[in-house]
Amino acid sequence: MNKFSQILGAVAAGLAVFIAAWFFIHAGHGGSTSAHAEDPAVAAATVQPGGAPIDSSKCILPVEQMRSSHMQVLDKWRHDSVRDGNRVYVNPEGAHFEKSLNTCLGCHNNNPMFCFMCHQYADVKPTCWDCHLSPMEVPQ
Amino acid sequence: MSKYAPKTEELKKEFEEKKPRLLKGKFDGMDWWDIPVEFRDGNWCFPAKPEVLDELHFPNPRKWAATDKDWQLPANWEKTIRDGMKDRLKRFRSFKVFMDSCVRCGACADKCHFFLGTGDPKNMPVMRAELVRSIYRQDVNAFARVLTKFSGSRKLTPEVIKEWHMYFHQCTECRRCSVFCPMGIDTAEITMMARELLNLIGVNNNWILAPVANCNRTGNHLGIEPHTFEQNIMSLVDDIEEVTGVRVNPTFNRKGAEILFITPSGDVFGDPGVYTMMGYLLLFHHIGLDYTISTYASEGGNFGTFTSNEMMKKLNAKMYHEAKRLGVKWILGGECGHMWRVVHQYMATMNGPADFLQEPVSPITGTKFTNAKATKMVHIAEFTADLIKHNKLKLDPKRNDHLRTTFHDSCNVARGMGMFEEPRYILNKVCNVFHEMPENTIREQTFCCGSGSGLNAEEFMDIRMRGGFPRASAVAHVREKHKVDSLVTICAIDRASLTPLMRYWNPGVSVYGLHELVGNALIMDGEKKRTEDLRENDMAGFEEDDDE
């Protein structure tokens, strides 16, 4: 009986940690999306994909923000475009962009090492290239 | 019973009122160092008499009592304590590491029998150690000297000494807390250090130091002189003859015997220890052992252990000295608790190597006791278990059918030696009814009797009955469940102290030594028809006219 209750206790504890972890994940997720600017009104509007004018002279967000948060922007884009079919991103200044990795690579195509230099240095292995063709693999 | 203890009903009421809490009193918002120390009847032992200290050349002999306002500490006592502490920190890595590495996780808090019985927060082992640690911090850490409250450090004052005296004499060095400590911190070690320090300034306990002085002079704690010692054993021989019809013939101080037998002097004089002694004598006669008993090394126990390392060594030295003089091959030791802590963990280191002795071999079975090949001293339970295993004893366990037994592991044998199986093996062979107490109260988790380490004084009865409560509660459990009425032990202090404890908490439960039951069960050559056990109580199923 005692052994049984011990096992039960251990299972309960494991479950508790797991649940706590999940709560944390979702809290973390919510926190991360609210960290960068996006107009919910625009996101809700039905703008035709491809209808957005692309201004390639400026990045979607200030460079400092991009450096620290680009992974979260891209993650959000992936979710919006794949899950919700919402492919238009409006930045805080009102400029429209297509939610696509190509939007980035459209400008940052001059150097195939653009992504890799930093990722390698920081020893980060993003999952982008699991699906997308990596710039390293595109013949120049 | 004792004027030094509350009535059982009063103590029961106290427990009923605070349950399920363990702490007694309210401490919210308090720091532990603000809780005052109160000496009252029943919670302190009488200090050593001046003549005892003189005999031992111990410092500061005087007449005083713990309830005095001024304890007449010697001049410069602070320096004595501080220097003494530094010296011991230098000599004992254990002390230093235990001072440094406690994280106050509290796992030990509810493991101490004195805490469980008194509900006094300073009886939590972690707090007990903090009493010393708070002074230690002052000396080793500059920050602690300034940030006293933050770091839990404090100045050494007479109040601290009073606190030490109180709480290092409410620790029986039983090591139960050490079993649960994730750092392996052993409060027994800290208590030993603290008691050494207190002895340096004449803060002491007569129930410890009087036996020490006795043992030094006469060879045993009770101060029995050689002729009386011999007479008393011979009167036990008469008693044995009366019960069994067999005349056993122990020898004393006999040179050339194969084995020297040493047991606590409580077995020679105290009730119910004497019945255990009768058991040993019957056993040795039964197997025809070539042994002798010494009147000089007539004490197995060692109250020096509760005084200082030096005193422990001084008293223990007699065993090897006598074994060498008598020219025996090895030493057999009787049932005792702290005696075995000393023999097992200290004896060879302190007074060895015992090159003049031989590696112990049982003369009856030929078994080599390789686990004792350096110290050359074998525990009687190991010896007897080996005899039974080899079918060398004629036993009739039915002769103990009038007893329903349970077994109390003695703290020192359990946690300072690791002997659990042999006594159980013997018990199962010599009696038919044996029930274990709950698993959290036996083996390495066994509870102290509450009176060990020299706290068996009459005037300490209040704390003793409280400290023994966890043990008594476990006995009550098997008494209710299995009608157990006999508590079997392998420790002389247990036999002396569990008896009043049972009378207090569980009337109707008697205390037995393991070898008393062996003695009951032994079928001796040429014995008369046995109808009574060694206590001259009727056995069940052996009435006079039963067989007709």
Place this chain on the structure above:
Amino acid sequence: MRKVLQPLLLVLVLALIPYVGVTYGKLDYLFGIIIPYTAVAILVLGMLWRLIDWVRRPVPFRIPTTCGQEKSLDWVKTNPLESPSNPFMAALRMLSEVLFFRSLFRNTKAELHGGPKLVYGSHKWLWLGGLAFHWSLLIIVVRHARFFMETMPMPIQMIDSFDRFLDVTVPAFYLTDAIALAAITFLVARRLSDEKMRLLSLSTDYFPLFLIGGIALAGISMRYVTKVNIMPVKSLTMTLASFGFTAPEPIGALFYVHLFLVCVLLVYVPFSKLLHMGGIFLSPTRNLPNDSRAKRHVNPWNPDIKFRTYAEYEDEFREKMKKAGLPVDKQ
């Protein structure tokens, strides 16, 4: 309450120091280079001094706490782990303490019931919380190797990917971050919720918990919420790893809060209860085999003690002994 609030306040003040220093004082070099080196030097030298200081002190007696059957007669079943009879088993016992907190696993909780009688229940929460806390801290420290090496070595990479196996959130969520925070919360809560724990806890018990909690919160915030640019961080840590003194590029102040609290922790270790990480290995009740009757343990300072010899004893009692018929050496 003072015992709890003081250390909490202290950690907040400590966190504020680098924040103010970097934001308003432009003291990046102090907090990025000078303090970290100093802290590591104090940690290493401090721990070294502590260890030497411990090891120098002799172990006069062999005093293992025996929690199982000793090795005795051949047919008696022994407990080699809890009563080790040789140094190898003693080492295993020690490892089981260090890695799995074996003694804490025994923990029980006593309660007073009617009768009165004492009841003991299994109480493994402290064991679980402690284990979760220490193991997740270790994993967190280990996977910080990514900052101090060009690429993580294979074993660390495996630990890292195991830690993020849930593969949720970007950047990937580390399990140990949550476990560490939950465990710290539990460890603080248990000190506050039990009256025994409230009484026996000192400010110095809360302080390291709050400090580690602060470090974890700052770190987690940087990774998931407030974000910092990782490139200058790695550049600084690589500088530190190669013992360089190049001034760091601008990094968010939160990073310096994280780093400074870590430095405080490192400095705190050799002078506090955090020493237990070394102390446990040297605990004579756990790291010695229970073989003191089979093998003589030597005490380097074994004192010469004059004891009362048999001859002295016989001199005092000779006549009485003779009368009682006891043999005597001298007539």
